[in-house]
Amino acid sequence: MTITESDVAAPTTAPSVTTAVQPRGLYELVTTGDHTTLGRLYVLCSVVFLGGVGVLGVLSGAEKLDTTSVDLFGGVTSTWQTFVAFRLGLVFCGVLPLFIGLATAIVPLQVGSPAIAFPRAAAAAFWTWLLGAGLLIGGFAADGGLGEAPGLTGGTKTDGVALTLLGLGLLVVSLLLAAVCVATTVIALRTPGMTLRRVPAFSWSMLVAASVWFLTLPVLFGRIVLAYVDYTHSQTLYGAENALYDQVRWVFGQPTVYAFAIPALGIVTDIIPVAARVRQRLYDVVLGSIAVFGLLAVGSFASAPNTTDKFVFIAVGFVIVVPALALFGAWADTLRQGMPNSTGPIGAFGLALFGAIALLGGVVAGMLNVLKPLELRGTSAIDGQMAVVLLSSVMIGVGGIVYWSSKLTGRAVPEGLARLAVLPLLGGAVLAGGAEVIAGFFDQPTGLVTSPVRSTAEAMDAVALVGYGLFALGLLVVLAGVVRTFAPRGGSAPPDPWHGHTLEWASGSPPPVGNFREALPTVRSERPLLDLAENGGAA
Amino acid sequence: MATLIEQPAAAPAPAEMPRPRTLLVGTAFATVASVMVFIGLFGLYFTERTSVIKAASPQSRSTAWIPKGTISLVPGGMMFATMVMSAITMAWGVYSIRRDDRPRAYLGLGLTALFGLAVINQTVFYYKSMGLTIVGKNASLQALLIFTITGAHLVMVSAGVLFLGLMAFRALAGQYSSRQADGVVAASMFWYATVAVYTLIYFGIYVAK
Numbered sequence: 045m046t047i048t049e050s051d052v053a054a055p056t057t058a059p060s061v062t063t064a065v066q067p068r069g070l071y072e073l074v075t076t077g078d079h080t081t082l083g084r085l086y087v088l089c090s091v092v093f094l095g096g097v098g099v100l101g102v103l104s105g106a107e108k109l110d111t112t113s114v115d116l117f118g119g120v121t122s123t124w125q126t127f128v129a130f131r132l133g134l135v136f137c138g139v140l141p142l143f144i145g146l147a148t149a150i151v152p153l154q155v156g157s158p159a160i161a162f163p164r165a166a167a168a169a170f171w172t173w174l175l176g177a178g179l180l181i182g183g184f185a186a187d188g189g190l191g192e193a194p195g196l197t198g199g200t201k202t203d204g205v206a207l208t209l210l211g212l213g214l215l216v217v218s219l220l221l222a223a224v225c226v227a228t229t230v231i232a233l234r235t236p237g238m239t240l241r242r243v244p245a246f247s248w249s250m251l252v253a254a255s256v257w258f259l260t261l262p263v264l265f266g267r268i269v270l271a272y273v274d275y276t277h278s279q280t281l282y283g284a285e286n287a288l289y290d291q292v293r294w295v296f297g298q299p300t301v302y303a304f305a306i307p308a309l310g311i312v313t314d315i316i317p318v319a320a321r322v323r324q325r326l327y328d329v330v331l332g333s334i335a336v337f338g339l340l341a342v343g344s345f346a347s348a349p350n351t352t353d354k355f356v357f358i359a360v361g362f363v364i365v366v367p368a369l370a371l372f373g374a375w376a377d378t379l380r381q382g383m384p385n386s387t388g389p390i391g392a393f394g395l396a397l398f399g400a401i402a403l404l405g406g407v408v409a410g411m412l413n414v415l416k417p418l419e420l421r422g423t424s425a426i427d428g429q430m431a432v433v434l435l436s437s438v439m440i441g442v443g444g445i446v447y448w449s450s451k452l453t454g455r456a457v458p459e460g461l462a463r464l465a466v467l468p469l470l471g472g473a474v475l476a477g478g479a480e481v482i483a484g485f486f487d488q489p490t491g492l493v494t495s496p497v498r499s500t501a502e503a504m505d506a507v508a509l510v511g512y513g514l515f516a517l518g519l520l521v522v523l524a525g526v527v528r529t530f531a532p533r534g535g536s537a538p539p540d541p542w543h544g545h546t547l548e549w550a551s552g553s554p555p556p557v558g559n560f561r562e563a564l565p566t567v568r569s570e571r572p573l574l575d576l577a578e579n580g581g582a583a
Numbered sequence: 584m585a586t587l588i589e590q591p592a593a594a595p596a597p598a599e600m601p602r603p604r605t606l607l608v609g610t611a612f613a614t615v616a617s618v619m620v621f622i623g624l625f626g627l628y629f630t631e632r633t634s635v636i637k638a639a640s641p642q643s644r645s646t647a648w649i650p651k652g653t654i655s656l657v658p659g660g661m662m663f664a665t666m667v668m669s670a671i672t673m674a675w676g677v678y679s680i681r682r683d684d685r686p687r688a689y690l691g692l693g694l695t696a697l698f699g700l701a702v703i704n705q706t707v708f709y710y711k712s713m714g715l716t717i718v719g720k721n722a723s724l725q726a727l728l729i730f731t732i733t734g735a736h737l738v739m740v741s742a743g744v745l746f747l748g749l750m751a752f753r754a755l756a757g758q759y760s761s762r763q764a765d766g767v768v769a770a771s772m773f774w775y776a777t778v779a780v781y782t783l784i785y786f787g788i789y790v791a792k
Contacts, residue, residue, distance in 0.1 A: 124615070129671075160607070161605050162609055163608060165609075220616050223612075224609055224612045224613055224616070225609070227608075227612055228605055228608045228609040228612060232604065232605045232608045233605065233607045255613070258612055258615050258616045258619065259615070259619055259671045260619075261616075261620055262616045262617070262618075262619035262620040262623065263620070263622070263623030263626075264623075265620055265622040266620045266621070266624045266627075266731075266735070267623065267627075269620075269731060269735060270624065270627070270727070270731045272730070273717065273727060273730065273731050273734070274717070274727050277717065277718050277722065277727075278717055278718060278722035278727075280722055281724055281727055290703075312673075344619070344622075344623060344626075347623060347627075348626060348627075348630060349627075
């Protein structure tokens, strides 16, 4: 059987159910196509990588503190590589795999499917991603990275750069393959009665996100291939040592950076009504807003040179605030109906809500960045906006881990640790990103700072450094909580610890093989379990 | 004795929502992603081409991007004809499998795969006859973009042939029929995208120069 075969049918009858999936030994782990195991592996690896990325952020911030010399890492080249590694690591080893991992584990449960579509492809995607991450790290370790800083040459080794490009290409392809599996599950494997309007918000946001990634990441892959071909042959054009970063730079700016935050919107929408114990208000508006946000985040056009002056670029920077505000309106209206109490998922709620507020701040910062009179283009405000958007997305993703931890590992992340992580993660995201945005107002340039800047900007760099440190600390707390859920001692979590509204809570903790012990009844709304609880009738 | 009109033993099952098939949906997503690679590369190609042509003197604009005689149109035209024929045989294969005409379905799929292999062979020949290089002092922007785009298409054709071969073997094993032809239809979807991309390469790069 090959990866093109999917023996998963839309679930109409009760699947054969045995006990929960627990691969024994390395061979079973490597060859498993079980979506929960794969999701678990993604989440664990991405949290570990994010911790490493946090350390890189701290080191980069420390280097910025003394702008009179670039010597913390032994020269400009190493400093530049740290800067690039931080960005690549944050997106391709942290944010994207975190959401893909959550989706791989949770989306099949949410749509009532016994498995993920193309389980072998999903497994191949994970291991390829891990290999790509290894090659990327190896490339940087071999003094490669993405070449030299603009204006410099000769500081990086050929093989190391080629290895980095290869690793990055593998990362992009594997994440796309994983996204194909998730999106196909949402489209083709929904349980009877679950129309697209009744799909849970996280699954919907993953469908939107995957669609946007299909339109964006292949363009990046093409640029990587072009750079690789040139770098390994003549190194004169796209593959010139100091032009390599330009091929991927657009991914970290708006609107593309919003594409990585789309799943976060779905997570917030799933957590808030459960924490508030009420039905999500204006659900169609929420789904529509996520779709419009995704549509505006298609950033392939930004890969062309000199796009920041184009009307489309400026318009997107403004218009994308509208769906973001519409989402906030719907969430606020839901919270008006009922407030969370101490028996609900307070830790996950805090992470999701405050992460969403920080994300809105990032979107507003993006709007400021495109305003011509403010002259923020080319300043560190661009870096700050990226940091706020991505770090707040990570924070919401962490909320998702906490919320669904019983489905991921069978044990819940301790509520105390989750609540403890809220403040450092929020403080980290706001300080790290916000300080760089403010430094942009004082003309601090984007990227590497090699010349003295105003003292206010220097002060902001110190604040950003504290922010990255706080964020790394918050991730450490989360990692401790995640590791505790893997510990063999302690009993399993109940199937539905939060009185959830969507189908994943009808499954066991962790889900058994086939996901559901009984055939699911026809779904009649977007909140089948809430219907069941309210009416005591069919969902 | 059986009655003339059989009464159903039970009420008919409620109509279920029709679901798109898994393999078709997955292939559609993968095809979109594959095509986007080329759209990105073409965007870059035409941007660079336009800027070089704009910078050239009015007299030399027609040959500013690719000098005369660098790329012969004959092999490219042959490849285009081969790709068009492969699209026809592919459609024939799908048409036949949907009518349970297995011999013709195998013939259609086999011919399509053969045309695909021929295109790979022709591309290698084309590379050798082109007066472009990406190595050394004579390396040029045009060569880099053309070799990357056509090389990526070569990979796409190879993937298409593999996919097609796999689905043809499954069809041989009796997996696909008029009731369920998803695998073959999915392979055809990817193949048509391959043909469409080559059409753009042929007219956008080889003919327009």
